[in-house]
Amino acid sequence: MSRPRALAYMLAATMLAMTQQVGANLVTTNVYQIQGELGATVAETNWLIAAYMAPNVSLSIALIKIRMQYGLRNFAEISIAGFVIAALLNFFVHDLQSALVVRFMSGIAAAPLSSLAFLYMIEPLQPRQKLTVGLSLALTNTTLGIPITRLLSPSLLEIGGFHGLALFEMGLALVAFGLVYALPLTTPPRVKVIGPLDGVSYLLLALGFGAIAVALSLGRIYWWLEAPWLGWLFAGAILCLTLAAVIELHRQSPLIDIRWLTSPATLHYATVLLLFRIVLAEQTVGASNFFQVLGFQNEQTMPLYGVILVAILAGGFTCATLLRPGRENAFYAVALVCIMAGALLDSSATNLTRPDDIHLSQALVAYGSALFLPAAMGQGLAPALARGPVYILSFFVIFLFTQSIGGLLGSALFGSFITLRTSFHYSQLAEHFSLANPLVADRIQQLGGAYGHVLTDLGLTRAEGVTLLAQQATREATVLAYNDAFLLIAVIAGSALIGLLTHLAILHLRERFVAPATTPAPAPQP
Known part of the structure; x- marks a missing residue:
């Protein structure tokens, strides 16, 4: 592949990742700004986050087999077209009820974009670079969503309010739509991999993960011990996931390998991923909410998120340059040192602390987070690729659960701890x-x-x-x-x-x- 065409594929990967990430974070970063337009309270507006995450946390599991059976080209074209339609529906949102329906559909439509962004990033690279350079750059793109959304949101809200945000999201989707149709991916042979019980197993997984996502998104707001429906959600999630595990254990060709998921090595790997995702709530939730408490708006924190953006890019390029098989533990150690140092610096804040005062600490945390994800995914994905499709699906169950559900868990634990300590x-x-x-x-x-x-x-x-x-x-x-x-x-x-x-x-x-x-x-x- 020529260099200009390779750069075009990488641009397409970046646009797909930005489309998915900006769409996912538009509501999360602007809850207080858009609640007035929707005529809702803060608690009611947070239902938009739950509606988006409920289908999104599990759909990628089913999409892997769908992509293998029906072809990568068809998958890419239909996926991006679906997201454009979902983005267009935002212009018909005028109240909370319509916004909930559209956000649920957006969560479904956005699920394929992260995998497409990954595939477009590794497409032009040599095989030896796919799980090092390609993986590093692809995962760096997925962490840029929050700082970019916070940098762009003030101007977009000033121009058109909630519909200004929706217009920008649709613009990104249309650009990504054109790039996907102009730059086809290499399509592997189709393989019939969808079994008769895959639909039942996936439905149970989707219900279980979705219930957990809704409960974790709203538990801190309605409080865990005061809303009985939160307990019912967790109980239903446990029931659905248990039934899915029973079905999968008795299948010859399971959707996911439960025995491999519960092996000591896999549980250790999942615990590491979950632990890192929880401590990264220091930046994704802690810093932004801290300044909201002090009365700062997104406009006043833009320089801070510019610093965070630069630090993430620096971490991503460090991984692309230095990450090789066998070096993952060194990257973990450096990431932990950076996060620990940044959190220690932030722990001496006062009511006179301003965004300019925490540039160094937040840059350290952002740099550490950018070092961790490529190393973690590379360490887990390479063995799964060597063992076959079932193990790839099982690996993605772990990775998606620890990143999506783990992110919500980190936010819920962090917010609940703040409430109790306050x-x-x-x-x-x-x-x-x-x-x-x-x-x-x-x-x-x-x-x-x-x-x-x-x-x-x-x-x-x-x-x-x-x-x-x-x-x-x-x-x-x-x-x-x-x-x-x-x-x-x-x-x-x-x-x-x-x-x-x-x-x-x-x-x-x-x-x-x-x-x-x-x-x-x-x-x-x-």
Whole structure:
């Protein structure tokens, strides 16, 4: 393939990844900005995130077999056409109900784009580069969605509000549509791989993963112990996934290999992926929500996300240049060091912290996240490719579960921890609020004095002062809670680093000091 044509395929991969990522993050990064246009509360607007994620978290599992049986070319053309139609439907959204239907359809239509972006990125590369350079660049594209969406959203909202966001998403989809039709992928021979029970197994997996996705998206908002339907969702998910596992264990050609998924090596790999995805909530949820609490809008955090974007690109090019089979543990160690250092720096924030103050810490976290994903996927994908299609599907079940569900789990755990610690710190601060304390009384008088020119009743003035003092205490308690969360993530990353180094040391000592199991016997004497 000529160099210009190879660059065109890489451009197509980037456009597909941006189309999928920007579409996935448009609502997540602009919940407070679009709720007014939809006439909904913040809690109701978060249902849009749940509606998108419910089908999206599992559909890629079915699409792998569909692509193999019906042809890659047909798969690519129909997939991108479906996404264009879903993007077009956003222009008919005028309330929450219509938005929920369209976001559900968008979640279905966006599922094939991530795999197409991966395939377009590795198409022009030599075989030896596909799982190093190609994998690194493809996964770097998938992590650029949040910073790019936050950089573009303020201007798009100013131009056209929610429909301005939808217009940009449709523009990306149309460009990707043209590139897909102009640049065909190499189509492997079609293989009949869809069995009669695949539909039943996938339906149960989709229901189980979808229920978990909805519960994790909304549990922190409605609170876990106060909404009984959250418990029913988790119970239904357990039932569906259990039935799917029973069916798959008794099939000759299963959709996924349950025994391989539950092997010690696979569980260890899944735990590593899930742990990293949880600690990366420090950036995807922590930093953005922290500044929302302090009253900052997306426009004021744009320089910060520009720094994050540059750091992700630097991490991706580092992987493309240096990542080779056998070096994954070194990349894990560097990624953990970066995340731990960034979280430690963020754990000393105050209510005077501004986006400019955390450029270094967030750059470290972004760089660490960009180092981790290519190394992790490369380490797991190569053995799966060597073992056949069933193991490829099983590997993608692990990877998708830990990245999609793991991302939601990290956000849910991080947000719930913040809520609990905020209540704790507020109760600690409130113990010192006594009007008998001259400092507290003086502070209430100062705060209430702001209303002195409109309120003549001293009792009402004092009540307003107490309200403002409670608001300040809540803000300080929230800042302390975020510091606790950042410190907890630093501890988790540090513990994981110690565990990784200990594991590598044990393996090294075992290889060095364990004697050979057998020694050649001396020849018998005549």
